[in-house]
Amino acid sequence: MDATYWGRNFGVVIMKDSLSGDVLWFKFINRHERLEDYKEGISYLESLGYTIQGLVCDGFKGLRQAFPNYKFQLCQFHQVMTIKTKLTSRPKLEASKELLELSKMLCHTDKESFIGALKEWYTKWEDFLKERTTTEDGKSHYTHKALRSAFLSLKRNMSSLWTYYDYPELKMPNTNNAIESLNADLKTKLNLHKGISMERRKIFIQDFIKSHSPKK
Template identity: 30%
Template sequence: MSNPRNHPTYGVCANKLVKNGKTSSGRTRWRCQPCGASATQARADITRKAVFQAFLNWLLGTARLTEQAQSIATFRRRTQWCWNVTAQVSPTGKIHDQIMLDGTYFNGWCVLIAYTGEYVIDWQWCDREKIASWTALLCRIPASTVAVIDGNGPLIATVQNLWPQSRIQRCYFHVRQAGHKHLTRHPRLPANRDLLNLYKALPRVTSLDEAAAFASWEASWEPFLKHRTYAASAAPRPKYARPGQKWWYTHIRTRRAGRLLAELIQDSHLFTWLELTESGLTVARATSTLEGGPNKAIKDFLRAHRGLSIDHARRGIDWLLYLQTETPNDPWSFVTPEAWEYNRKHTVIVDSGSGRDETNRLYGTGFSIEDGNGIQKGWGGRSR
């Protein structure tokens, strides 16, 4: 019959231990009276949970390894198994009014994030933003009323394919960045200045009547946009002109910047938030909360933990994003006994016949102490 009280037994003589004061760290010291042995007891589950919590505090915080209570080597050894624990998002099937979609890059990897403006819904790892990557993420999420996105072509195509009923709102910040690419920040031509002022006025539009002014720019500058440059032997040919082309538009960058706004208005991707405001639905005009929220947190994490391997950096970002979901579970719930099992590295035996012919002929002919070719000491037969 087991003793219900906290009276452990000694593993060698199986005698009952009695309390014998405390250690310098405050833990209870136990003593075996017959043999005089002393020991301390610890519960493995409580210890592992404390180690895992300390690991997450370090991983998601800004403290350095040198600021831990133990040495760096001890902390790494005790928390090595914590890298095996992964966080998994459970789909809820909830339909959201708006979902912000964007990707952020680091070290050749890209993480695609779906964000409501308040919490993370899900994310997807990939090498770059492409249709297959966005499809893997969006197929796990129910279609929202509005998708707030940047100008990424594969993302637009995926949203239109998987969420055909969802409206698209292009991010004003990315639209203005595209305008700067064509017009620069300080244009000299009057038409370019007028067009850049329209790009800058996008955040200040508050009604559909004000939005109607954006469609009149192209008509007011139509003669200017039709200026042509004809090919001549002495005139330099621009890179966008095809070989053998006899003429091209002179103000091609102005045309591209103006055409961008015209296409956004034509596709109803620029003032979607205004149209939905009249129906009582509030929609963001930019992905600023995503950029300043999860994306910034990822950059800060990578900056605070410079030197992490790719696998460890990805695992840390997984925990960072999971804890920003709507109702994250206790991280300890993802810990299983398989996580702290230690897998010893097996010694790799190299087959002597697996290399090239010239390498196989030299196999086993290297320096060996058994051949008597060790370091020679003494005078080596020389006379004084």
């Protein structure tokens, strides 16, 4: 499940079955997605009798805690993008360069190899991460805050990055790429109709999504 936007004030939340490829639920939203939007969608699917094996989504705050009864897979691609945002695509520090390259392995390796490589990286750079800088007013802070933030993001999310690997019988994908592809296709087609009214835009999106929904 994921949300996609057109500008700051209009978007749609979509829930898609990774096995069949069907869109099972969607909702137009104003401004930002909320936990309540996802809860509404899950409640709707539950009311129809769907058996939900697990959830694959990005790192939207609180999402994991909102659905404790379901297996949760954090999109590995989104995690890589988080690291890239914190470190930039061309970091200057050697430790940052190594962590960025390591993060790029996330979607292409197994759990044990990645965790082992991350532990080796931390052992090498532990003292560097703990370096502190004292400002003129006497206050102290970590010197390499962006690097620490990137590493701690990986460490904090580690248990949710490998759900698909720990439960292969669920056949969960490790990324949201399937729904991202759907959103990209939708945006490409909608861009051919620039200038249409909001009402017609919604009708277009509804028709597009319905073409990817289960046939009644």
